[in-house]
Amino acid sequence: MTGEPEEVAVPSRRNTTLKVIKGAKAGGPTPPRRRLVNRAVPDPAEPIERVLERLDQEPVEDPIEGGDLTVVGDPAEVEDLPDPDPDPEPAEPDATAEPDDTAPPRRARALIALLVVLLAAALAGAGVQGHRWYVDRATDQARREAVAAARQAAVNFVSVSAASVDRDLSRITAGATGDFKDEFTRGQAQVRAAVVENKVQSQGTVLRAGLVSGDRRHAVVLVAVDATVRNVKAPDGRPSHYRIQLDLVRDRDSGDWLVTKLQFVG
Incomplete structure (x- = not known):
């Protein structure tokens, strides 16, 4: 390592995007960090020494000009939110729910209405015929x-x-x-x-x-x-x-x- 400020990238457990800390020196004091979630840090899946050795061998992008960048919170400490489900499955119908039998089906209602009309017409015809017979x-x-x-x-x-x-x-x-x-x-x-x-x-x-x-x-x-x-x-x-x-x-x-x-x- 040289005397130049060293850029260190720490991977998160799920998000593989690297965050760059500018101005941090090797062995120097760690910049202050703001904790967003107070929870235990899980053990990394791979020893940190091997991760750092692999990152040193990979090319590093140029730092962003204009101002110092600091990491907002430790990636390991950021709450791991679940990814939104792009295609949610439809809710299963409740098999225990009882069917609504209070209203008849549409076809039954139409049949009932037709029967009512026919009955009214029959009664009207019977009334006319009865009156004519009486006269x-x-x-x-x-x-x-x-x-x-x-x-x-x-x-x-x-x-x-x-x-x-x-x-x-x-x-x-x-x-x-x-x-x-x-x-x-x-x-x-x-x-x-x-x-x-x-x-x-x-x-x-x-x-x-x-x-x-x-x-x-x-x-x-x-x-x-x-x-x-x-x-x-x-x-x-x-x-x-x-x-x-x-x-x-x-x-x-x-x-x-x-x-x-x-x-x-x-």
């Missing part, structure tokens, strides 16, 4: 009742007797409404007088009745009636045939079918 049934029932009322009204109109004239005329008035009732009431006195004076006795029988048109509130019915009429001119009676058209309306309060118009046709 059709109610309309058919109303038409049958209208035809029955027209048959009875036609028989009442042609069945009059001098012996029961007041009761017969009252029955006709009870089954009438609107214009027909007003007209018949105005001429009721003349009809009564004619029946009594001619000793009329008439009894009718319905042959056929048919619905021309009708719904749950209005109806038009044709009725064919045969009657046997007796009076002072025909004490043995004579047959008569009538075709009567009756317009009827259903009373909102009682629900009965009442005659609003009566006329002989054909």
Whole structure:
């Protein structure tokens, strides 16, 4: 060794980068060092004398100009930090964790939603069909009742007797409404007088009745009636045939079918 300041490089246990100490002389005092970690220094893997002999034989880089360089801490005393893992392995799933069964899978939810839509559509269709069935049934029932009322009204109109004239005329008035009732009431006195004076006795029988048109509130019915009429001119009676058209309306309060118009046709 010479009198020149000697450059000494000390390898660390894991990091092989050499740190250069400038201004340190062989055998001279050791420059002050700052300890970063207070821990025991592990034994080197190789005797320090052999490391120094090998380093003396290797070329040394030029010292950095401009100022003295000192080693910050002893490389052997610096905490040996683990290298970051460049490719961390994914965490293994926890086999003990219980699966979340609180929410159904997406496909199950979609199936449930589809079933709900189909059920709602079916219920709506059933409701529409049920309402239509109810309306059709109610309309058919109303038409049958209208035809029955027209048959009875036609028989009442042609069945009059001098012996029961007041009761017969009252029955006709009870089954009438609107214009027909007003007209018949105005001429009721003349009809009564004619029946009594001619000793009329008439009894009718319905042959056929048919619905021309009708719904749950209005109806038009044709009725064919045969009657046997007796009076002072025909004490043995004579047959008569009538075709009567009756317009009827259903009373909102009682629900009965009442005659609003009566006329002989054909």
